Amino acid sequence: MALPRMWGLRPRSYNCERCGNDFVSRTALRYHFQAKHLGRVHCETCGKEVLRECLLQHAKTDHEMILTSNHRSYWDMTRKRRTKFVATETLTSCRMCPRQFGTAHAREYHEKQEHHFTASKRAQMSTAFKPENILEYKTPAELTKFVEAKLRPISNAVSWGCASEVEKIIEFIEEVFPLPITYVTKGGSYIKGTDVQDSSDVDIVLFSGAFQSLEDCQRKIPEVLEELGKRLTKPSWINRVILQERTPFSLRFYFKCYKDHHGHLFDIMPCYDMFGPTLSAGLKEGFYRKLYHCSDSDKIQLYTMALLKHQVEFVKASTERVKDLIRLMKHWFKTSFATPGEENKFRRLPSSYAVELITIYVWELAGKPMFFSYVQGMRAVLKLLVQYQEICAVWHKHYRPNFPIFQKVFLKQTRPFVLDPANPAFNVCENSNAWDEVAHVARELVKPNLASLPEEWAPSFQFTINAANDSIQSHGIELTLVDETAS
Template sequence: MALYQVRPGDLDTYIYKYLQPDERFLKQVAETIDKICTFLKEQCPYKISKAVKGGSLGKGTAVKNGSDADLVVFLNNFKSFEDQTGNRTEILTDIRGLLLKYEKNIGHQIKMTPPKTNPRSLNFQFKSTRSSDFVEVDVLPAFDALGQVTRTRTQVYEALIAAGESGGEFSPSFTELQRDFVKERPTKLKSLIRLVKYWYTEHVQRPYKPQLRSDKDLPPKYALELLTIYAWESAEKGVDFSTAEGFRTVLELIVQYKHLCIFWTTNYSFNSSRIATFLKNKLKEPKPMILDPADPTGNVAAAARWDLVAAAAKCCLQQICVKDVKTWNVKVKYLFCQVGGQ
């Protein structure tokens, strides 16, 4: 059944029937990811201290037939953020060769994406069963910044800022914080996130992505996840809310994308003078601004074709699923940066 034909009161049922992944499938995928992690730890020539699963599978927001996982491998030979950029291409090439050579050991068909110049990650797909769709995986080698016992969280973020790389360059080091920020949300909110992501895939990515020039891109799904969380938090809706109202609120925020300036102080704050100065300058940058709650250098809404997303949102607002639905009262202070804290 097409989303746009669903009545507002039936959206929860629609999510459960058509968007919620099968538990058996999720279990099989988790087992395969664990097997890949174990394999890399045993076979990789670089000592891996730990491997962390992020992406929609790690956060609990996977959509049926559209699952993805970020597999971040923390390497002992990375002693700083700068090490992460210097050796990444060689490490990814070696991991790629291992996975292709020992595909049978993993037990599943693997499809490798052609390597890019100066890649940040290794992308591949696998099937958990013969009948399932492919699951997309990004392998990202990273410096275990949060595991440095000699540094406080504040010192870690000060070192990140001092590294001076482009925004979000070292976000894999904070995958656990990104994952937990979403994963710990109520089940119903994660279902709303699932609905927003499905709409985005079907009505934005599928029609528009093939038309984009190589130097242009659409916003990452992580930006839509954060925008949905922000709408729910700012409206103070708790665990019992109208899915249709939440969906409409997110769509209307997308239409206002030029004014969005959203940030959290969950993992970093204005208490450090260095971080405070950085944040004040960062929040003055062009909008939309959705600052990664795990990485203050990363505006996940930056440099993307939000105009296309807004056009699709305007169309959706006229459809049966949300047309005559109320919008949540989103607090204005969330829409415009209050530099100095929330």
């Protein structure tokens, strides 16, 4: 006799060990495995599933390194950036092995069962305060002085010379690019104004009408990048351009800038000219539909390159004070987290773009104040990171609230959820699988009873918000952003 539905019993589900998806029968699970995973293995470098016979070719094309002789000993290289221009659902990948899962819950269960990833182990593997970390600055005045002296780019003859040199190298790139260029889009922290003194990156997307289609661009990119790499090593620039790495979508090099005082990390990306430098509302929505329904991760990367201009404009519009707060948050990430070791080499912290958007989001929740204390502003961001599972940030500058693609993505959201202001199909938080570690390190800094926390940081900072803004209440954050002189 069938059991009454009131008992709430559900039929047994069968779980795929490879991706974490559930199926109602063994037959369905077996069919799924044969269609999606049979004959495929995980790449030890990136964790992507590829056909066993294509593993060597994948390693050669996706992870090929282009290094010049002895450049590592000559120059202090900036830390490598992510291989892909846009990450895709790293949120569901294991930190200790290359396995991917269908849900974050399946991934977390795997980490606990297979790798014994307990809370104490997470604390041990995530926290490592390095020199010049935030705890070294005992007062708001000391922190302000640090931001002005060590983080904010100095405005003097060197910076003016730097701007001139960057423009020259961009002109040189356009001159030696193997194909005719329709237009160029510039991005990266240097262009957005969120770069720090010891770290600066520049993204250059070169759109060309020589590509007949997106598929044609996809096929030709490797040979275009190879030819561009050869042309960049001309004698006039050979001592200043250090080829670092070639990814499937970009050529990466380090550029020694004005009088060798510092340098910039460049990513050069060719792309198919999909709609020209301007994008009407109708074309934009059609473009978003194509992007949303695209199942090819490589094409998604190319589609997203076309949105770089709008991403840059969104961050660049922030005030200088907010950009300083962004620099401070980037410094916190750089000096507060342990470097991944052999055991957790697949750990991925949030991208710089995610940090920028979350910081801007907190500032907007505070009513966009012109003046505020760095201590209080940073504490507000950290409090939000502690509650990362409640983060839900959306901007409607480029897509309307009733746009079907936005509504579909919003309903399927995973937390934290920070939707790219220029792309309604992309949650920028997906590029990290270590949000619990971010929350742990943030919690250590905002604990009022933490012994190492400076006394000036311990009081309960209050955040004054527009009373009409109900969303802030769901985060439980209160901030008071005040002029630094009040500290």
